[in-house]
Amino acid sequence: MTNAPTPSAPLRIVVADDQATVREGLVLLLGLLPDFEIVGSAPDGREALELVAMHEPDAILLDLHMPELDGVEVTRELVAHHPDVAIVILTTYVDDASVLAALRAGARSYLTKDASREEITHALRSATAGLAVLGPDVQSVLLNATDRAGTAHEPETWLPETLPGGLTRREAEILVMIARGKTNPDIARELVLSNHTIKSHINRIFAKTGSPDRVAAVRYARDHNLV
Incomplete structure (x- = not known):
């Protein structure tokens, strides 16, 4: 179980993004702030899960589409096995399918990559406090998708216990x-x-x-x- 950070302790963050320039930029941007500590960065979803298991961070800043496991799958795994880790999606994708899938999987916040440093740090701090933060574009997509999402459902498919x-x-x-x-x-x-x-x-x-x-x-x- 992840221990809640004390007021004086920096938030421990894992960054996951398959684009090296984006990932390194986020590590540099957050690492310069005194109340954040980057404990790991990953180029794909599988390594992101390994880093979370190893370091037990307070939050993960997670791209949506990555090799090995995408952000939605990583989110499901984190909710199932590391529920105390706050999940903040940071992605270029803002279509209704991506937004709904991530939030339904258990992501706490969802921002697009044009978010400012202040917006990203606010989302991370808020997510670790149990609050959700959605970027303006995400809010718009979510509102527009409400009617369609109301009719969406998981298909009823019988599957054997052992696959x-x-x-x-x-x-x-x-x-x-x-x-x-x-x-x-x-x-x-x-x-x-x-x-x-x-x-x-x-x-x-x-x-x-x-x-x-x-x-x-x-x-x-x-x-x-x-x-």
Whole structure:
């Protein structure tokens, strides 16, 4: 469990962004402030989780689309295993699917990369205090998406308790949707995820199932009684 920082203690932060210039800039920007301590920086989602497990920071400043694991997946893992770590998304993506997916996964705050230093530090301080901060663009997108989000739902898909090939439940769910003839945009819309995230999931599904294409993946799903 992460200990709450004392008033005199700096906030311990992990920065995760796959763009080296952005990541290094954020480390420099925050590291110069006396009430922040950067305990690690990661170029992808998997390393971000490893750094959080190692350092138990107060907060993570997290890009949304990264290699290995994207920001939404990292957020889910952090909420499940490190619930005391405040999650602040900092990304260029501000479409309704990305915003809703991140907030539903458990992100506390969501900013775009044109946010000022003051806005970023305010979001980090607020998030560690349990408060949510949304950038102006994010608030606008969220309001516009309210009606659509009200009708979005997780598909009711039966899955066996033990999944083949090391598939995660999300990957198996997407594989079943592929087998049912759904396109990538269909799947993204139904799961309220970005097309980029769906493509990443499908690439991992192909790798784990040894499938060169969707037809082979559907055959795998049928051979393993997923559909």
